[in-house]
Amino acid sequence: MLLAKPAPRSDECLVSYLIRVSEQNGFKHIGHLLHYAGLNWKNNRAPIHQLLSGECDAAPLLSTLGLSEYQSKITPVYRSFQRVIDTPYILVKSPRVCPECLEELGYCKYQWALLPVVACSRHKSILVDQNPATGKNLGWYRQYLNRFDGGDCPIKTAGAHAPSSSIQQCLHIEALLAGKQPGCSSPVVLMGLEFREVLSLIHFIAHYQARLLAGSFNPVALQSYELAHVYENVWQTLQAWPDSFYSLLSQYVDRPMSSKGQAGLNKHFRDLYERLHRQQENRGIARIKAEFDRYIEEYWPGVLEPERITRIQLASTARxxxxxxxxxxxxxxxxxxxxxxxxxxxxxxxxxxxxxxxxxxxxxxxANEISSNWTMAEACEALEVTRYQLKQLLDAGAIRAIQKPDSLNRDWVVDKLGCLDLISVLRSNARKSEPPSGALSMAGVQRQGYSIVQLVMAMQSGELQYSVAADVDSTASLSQFFGFKINNMA
Ligand SMILES: [Zn+2]
The missing domain is CATH 3.90.105 (Molybdopterin biosynthesis moea protein, domain 2)
Incomplete structure (x- = not known):
């Protein structure tokens, strides 16, 4: 049983609570505490991200420890995000804190675990996530809530003031989390949007701003001051919306996505368009899309071929x-x-x-060309010839091959229409009257020395006279011809 059972605070981060419990009960870190609670993870580790997001339910562990109920504020936020249409980046990878708040409150706020909250709006400072002395990140497995690992004094504020845009962004996010109306200093384009929509919109812009500089946007890998800088640029873009977005788009014109000039440029816009389309159910992204469409219509008509746009609009599976x-x-x-x-x-x-x-x-x-023609087997079956005979007809050019086997092709593709045309010609060449007496069957005429190729040639040239059966099972079959007679033209 635990010696100390502190109660969780209403806006406390789950990990902060666990660290407090662990610290007060003399555990080395929360991994040991959770191991003690029955979480059977290797090396006393724990699924931190899943615990924060709620994908891993902490309730049974807390209950085993005899701790009072903890209501996560992060879980419902995390669950409100939808795959594909919202940004996938929500939670921080390593923790960050406002040392002053931590000292005053004695716990860490859950908001600090959300990526867009990079600063403390009360103390106007960037949250601390790295030990300036060692360069190491603050850890989830630290022994003391207010110290870096191995540190012997409380974490200090970095000193530098957070940019005012970071503060505004934090205030906006905090208002949304608290279910309040954000202040009037927030960008108009964000008005009326929920948290997930705002964050998706911010990350969308951040992604394309980073791409402009040939970089990529991976917020979980950034230190909080780096991320604050990225968000600062985005926030400024949002404040000057939509002109700033037009300017972003026009910068792509100077920096095509490849050395292919116009093609590279088209690629940029298509890529943008596809992402905008995929995420359009997100109202934040829909607002970007509206401006994107306006820009294209105004400055770049034709950059997206209409046919291509309709194709994209079908579904992402039809890309x-x-x-x-x-x-x-x-x-x-x-x-x-x-x-x-x-x-x-x-x-x-x-x-x-x-x-x-x-x-x-x-x-x-x-695929259509292949499926609308014949394989060897299909041609043999339709023409009612052996594979050997078909091969002779193909080799002689009496029937056209669309594809011949060679080092690059394994299979034959036989020209189906060509075959049907040939049969149709042979049918029209057939005699209209009854066959004369002594006429031969097809096998019979072949016994006279006509190979399949010679037979077909002679039927075409009129050297052979023949009849066609009135009723045939397969109109493409050569077996519909009978009553052969050699036409002695001499
Ligand atoms: Zn603070």
Whole structure:
């Protein structure tokens, strides 16, 4: 049993509470406390992120420890975020604190675990997440709530004042979390949006601002002062909305996504468009999309081909740029086949982020060409010839091959329409009257020395006269012809 059972505070972070309990009961860190509570994790570690988000329920552990009920404020916030349409970045990777608040309150606020809260709005300072003496991050497994690991005095405020935009952003987020109306100094574009929508919008802009400088936006990897700097730029953009966004878009014109100039530029806009489309159910993203559409209409009509836009609008599964795996699936082939089709110039890969992608319409057209023609087996069955005979007809050019097996192709593709045309010509060449006596069957005429190729040629040239059966099972079959007679033209 625990010696000390402090009660959780209403706006306290779960980990802060656990650290307090652990500290007051003489545990080395919360891993040991949770191990004692029956959490069976290796090396006394714990699923911190899942505990914060609520994906891992802390209630049974707390109850085992005989602790009073803890109501997480983070869990409902975390659960309100929806996959795909909202930003996936919500919680910090390592903890951060306002040392002054911590000293006054004796616990850590849950808000500090949310990425956009980078500063303390009360003390106007950036939250501390790194030990300036060692360069090490503050840890979840620290022994004392108000000290760095190995530190012997309380964490100090870094000193520097937080930029006013960071403070405004924190005030805005805190108001939303408290269910209040944000102040009138907040950007108009954020008005009426929920927390998840605001954060998605901020991260969307941050992503495309970072990309402009050929970087990427990975907020969980950033120190709080770095993240504050990123958010500061975003906040300024939001305050000058929508002109600032137009200016961001126009900067892409000078920095195409690849050395391909216009093509690289188109890629930028398509990429933006696709993300805007995918996340459009988020009202924050929808506001960006509205301005994006206005900008394109005004300055770049034609940058997005209308056909392509309709395609994107179908669903994200109908995107035109597809992976190799998807291309192979459409063609019903193995992955290696795709490389060979590229070698043959039958499909063109698009290199994007260093990886080859393919165009759905091109792959589908090829798949359609293959499926609307015949394989060897299908042709044999339809024409009612043996594989050997079919091969002879193909070799002689009496029937056209769309694809021949070689080092790049494994299978034959037989021209179906060409075959049907040939049969139709042979039918129209057939005699209209009754067959004369002594006429031969097809097998009979072949016994006279006509190979299948010679037979077809002779039927076309009129050297052979023949009849066609009135009733046939398969209109493409050669077996519908009978009553052969050699036409002695001499
Ligand atoms: Zn503070």
């Amino acid at each position: 035109n740029i597809i992976s190799k795996k998807e291309a192979a699936r459409i063609l019903g082939s193995r992955l290696e086949r795709i490389d060979k089709l590229v070698q043959q110039g039958r499909i063109t890969p698009i290199v994007f982020k260093g990886k080859a992608h393919y165009q759905r319409d091109q792959v589908e057209a090829l």
